[in-house]
Amino acid sequence: MRRFITALALAASFTSAAHATNFFDGFDGSGGPNGASWQTSNWRNGAPFGCTFAYSEVWLGGNGNLTLNVNSSVPSAVKCAEVRTWQSFTYGKFVVRMQPGTIAGADSSFFLYTGTAGTSSHNEIDIEFINGGRTLHTNVWTADRQNWQQYAVSTGWRTIGFEWRPTYVRWFNVSDSGVETEFRRVYTTISAPMQLMLNHWVGDNSAGAKNFVGQYNGGGGAAYYDWVKVSD
Amino acid sequence: MDTTIPLARLGTLMGLVATLALAGCGGDDSVASTAPAPSPAAAPTPAPTPAPAPTPAPTPAPTPAPTPAPTPAPAPTPAPTPAPAPAPAPAPAPTPDTAFATPADASSTAEGGAVASYAYAATATDQTAGSVVYASGAETFSATLASVQSYAGAALRVHAPGNAAGGTATPLDASGFSQLRIHLASTTDGTLTIKLQPSPVAPDGCTPTAQAVVSATLGEFVIDLNDTSFAVPSYCAAPATTLRQMLAGLYAIDVINDATGAGSHDVVLGSVSLVP
Numbered sequence: 001m002r003r004f005i006t007a008l009a010l011a012a013s014f015t016s017a018a019h020a021t022n023f024f025d026g027f028d029g030s031g032g033p034n035g036a037s038w039q040t041s042n043w044r045n046g047a048p049f050g051c052t053f054a055y056s057e058v059w060l061g062g063n064g065n066l067t068l069n070v071n072s073s074v075p076s077a078v079k080c081a082e083v084r085t086w087q088s089f090t091y092g093k094f095v096v097r098m099q100p101g102t103i104a105g106a107d108s109s110f111f112l113y114t115g116t117a118g119t120s121s122h123n124e125i126d127i128e129f130i131n132g133g134r135t136l137h138t139n140v141w142t143a144d145r146q147n148w149q150q151y152a153v154s155t156g157w158r159t160i161g162f163e164w165r166p167t168y169v170r171w172f173n174v175s176d177s178g179v180e181t182e183f184r185r186v187y188t189t190i191s192a193p194m195q196l197m198l199n200h201w202v203g204d205n206s207a208g209a210k211n212f213v214g215q216y217n218g219g220g221g222a223a224y225y226d227w228v229k230v231s232d
Numbered sequence: 233m234d235t236t237i238p239l240a241r242l243g244t245l246m247g248l249v250a251t252l253a254l255a256g257c258g259g260d261d262s263v264a265s266t267a268p269a270p271s272p273a274a275a276p277t278p279a280p281t282p283a284p285a286p287t288p289a290p291t292p293a294p295t296p297a298p299t300p301a302p303t304p305a306p307a308p309t310p311a312p313t314p315a316p317a318p319a320p321a322p323a324p325a326p327t328p329d330t331a332f333a334t335p336a337d338a339s340s341t342a343e344g345g346a347v348a349s350y351a352y353a354a355t356a357t358d359q360t361a362g363s364v365v366y367a368s369g370a371e372t373f374s375a376t377l378a379s380v381q382s383y384a385g386a387a388l389r390v391h392a393p394g395n396a397a398g399g400t401a402t403p404l405d406a407s408g409f410s411q412l413r414i415h416l417a418s419t420t421d422g423t424l425t426i427k428l429q430p431s432p433v434a435p436d437g438c439t440p441t442a443q444a445v446v447s448a449t450l451g452e453f454v455i456d457l458n459d460t461s462f463a464v465p466s467y468c469a470a471p472a473t474t475l476r477q478m479l480a481g482l483y484a485i486d487v488i489n490d491a492t493g494a495g496s497h498d499v500v501l502g503s504v505s506l507v508p
Contacts, residue, residue, distance in 0.1 A: 134454050135461070136445055151423065152444040152461065154451035173422050175447055183422035183445050211460075 023087065023196075023230035027066035032059060033083055041082035041199070050105075050204030050216055051080035057200075058083055065224045068200035070103055072220035080201040081223075088114070088193035093231050095161030095174065096198075100129030101223035102155055105209070105216025106202045108133070108223035112164070112194035120144055123190045125162055125169055129153070129223075130213045137212075138162075140169045142188045149184055157226070166191065198225060329413055329505035332404070332485065333390035338366040343393035345484075351375040353384035361386065370415070370450060374498035387488040388501045389429070395483065401431040403481040406506055412457055414485075415502030417450040421491045424499060426455070428462060431483035438468035440475050450502050 025037060032055070033040065041053035057069040058081045068081035094112065101108040109128040115121030124141035126148075133155045139148035159174035170185040200223040202216045203209030209216070334342040341347060353359035358378040365372045375386035392404040416424050428440045440462035444453050455461050457479060464471045471478075485504055491497045 131456065134456075149443070150460075152426075152442055152453045152455045154453055173445060173447060176449075181422035181447070 021087075021089075021230070022232065023085070023089070024227065025066075026064060026227045027060055027225060028064050029060050030062040033066055037085060037087070038083040039086055041084070048204050048206045048209035048212070049080075050202045050209065051078040053082045053199070053201070054079040057081040061224075065226055066198070067222045067224055068101075068108065068198060069222045070101065070106060070200055070202055070220045072218055075218055078202060078220070080199070082197065082199035082201070084113075084195045084197040086195075088195050089230055090191065090193045091164050091166065091232075093161060093163045093229075094125075094196065095159065095229045095231075096127075097157065097159045097226040099157045099224040099226075100133040100155070101200050101221055102133040103202060103216070103219055103221050104132045105205070105214045106130070106132075106200065106221075107213045108200040109198060110160075110225075110228070111197050113197055114192050114194040115144075118144060121192070123192050123194060125164055125190075125194070127160060127162065127171065132214065136160075138171050138184055140186050140188055140190075142190050147186050147188070151183070157224075161229075164190065196228070196230065198228070327508040329507050330409070331503070331505050332392065332406075333504040335366055335369055335371045335390075335502065338364045338371065340396065341390060341393075345391035345393055345395045346397040347371055348389045348391075348397070349373040349387060350389065351384075351386045353377060354381040355379065359384060364388065370417075370500050370502040372498055372500045374420070374496050376496045377492070377494050379494050381492040383490070384492045384497075385488045385490040386497050386499055387486050388499050389433075389484050389486045390501065390504060391484045392482055401483055403431050403483040405480050406457070406482040407476050407480040409479070409506035409508060410457055411507035412453075412455045412485075413503075413505045413507055414444075414453050414455065414487075415450050415504070416444055416446050416453055416487060417448055417500035417502075418446050418489055418498055419448045419500070420495070420497050421489055422446065425486075425488040425490055426462075427486040427488065428478060428482060429484040429486055430478055430481050433484060433486075436468070438464055438471070440471075440478060441465055450500060454507065 025034065027033070040055055040058050042055050044052040051070065057071050057079050059067050061067050068083070070081070071079040089112065094110070096110045098108070098110065107128050107130050109126065111124060111126040111128065113124045115123055120143040122141055122144040124139070126137065126139040128137040128139070129135070130137055134153060136151045136153045137148065138151070139146055160172070161174065162169055162171045167189060168185055168187045170182050172180045172182045174180050203213040205216055331343055333345050335347065336342045339347050347364060349361070349364050351359055351361040358381065359375055360378070361375040362373065371388055373386055373388045377384055392402070394402055414426065418424055422445060424444050424446050426442045426444060427437065430439065441464065442455050442462050444455070457475065459475050462475055487499050487501050489497045489499045
């Protein structure tokens, strides 16, 4: 019986598509991120990504942060970082405390994703820091139709998030004293469960990459994530 | 393992960048007819679930054969000490910003430009504007709305150097600068709008415009002076001049809090400079 319950719990944790559970990771400890919660990418996406996601560029620093690193020690084979939750979520508030990367031509992100781009299965809600961490790109893809807006932002640590409900998505800042300030709201209907993803990557300097994340001039560096929180 | 996401992200980006190239600083496929449909992702090739490569067993280092002791070489004649090379020229210091507007008091900047304010609302009688207040190197202006408005704004305007109140407009040629460095905050709202104004100013707001996510603490924003960061609002007709042409005659910079909810809405503006 105990084994059966354990199996049920595991199945629920890996395939849950119900409403958001209260998920939290403070990224304490050292070594890799908690493998029961996070899947770490270890492959190359191809253009316009100018780097290969690698296990080696994802670690807990022992200081309470998750590091997603861009490693340019071999300029012709830049490595970068990505994790995603095994679990999928439906609705909820998704908040992160992070220090975006500041590499020109890079993207450090916090987003939900499901489906295949170019098809109606594709849904996505984005917070992406591009342009050396000085531009915040917000976007929501509903059945592969996007609605985006960009903002200038100051660099450094920040707490930011979005709330996904049956009829809308809204983005908000959180002050040091914990006060939420909404800065964007889009009325849209997404119901498909999505996985939560974090990544930090550089563009390949193709025209498309430069138009989005900017010109990558080499160099590496980290984006840091203090915690992520999902709540109903 | 989900093998579709990496390639799907690629498709996302391809569609996104195509839209970015065409649509400036914001887009909605449902209304922006110029935004192309995102390029479909290439047929995904399933990425195998990556198993960590096994750590190879270390290869033992070969035991080195004993090397016969070398015959001592005669001590070389010491080479003359070369004359010290001239110290390398120091790297050129980065070109400093050019100050555009440094608040000096409630009505002027250290560069001799005027500080002004304005406010607007769908129902003007429902809006009460305050006065510009200077403190700690920043200007603050607020307006209070008695009811929710369909549109409204409370704004500060800082003029280019030398443009004192009531004087003849002498715009600044800012076409050679690449970025705007500006210090902003709002204690009431999360976003502020920045508009680059020519002379005469664009009363309809149809001038290059950026948005910033701000907090209650004055923060520094470095915004690229390009069409992506500073786009003309979507409600405007296509601009007759390019951004560079407009920057050649930069007269003022407006910072607007366009929140429409009932209550107080403020703008806090610190120093503004142009980055080469």
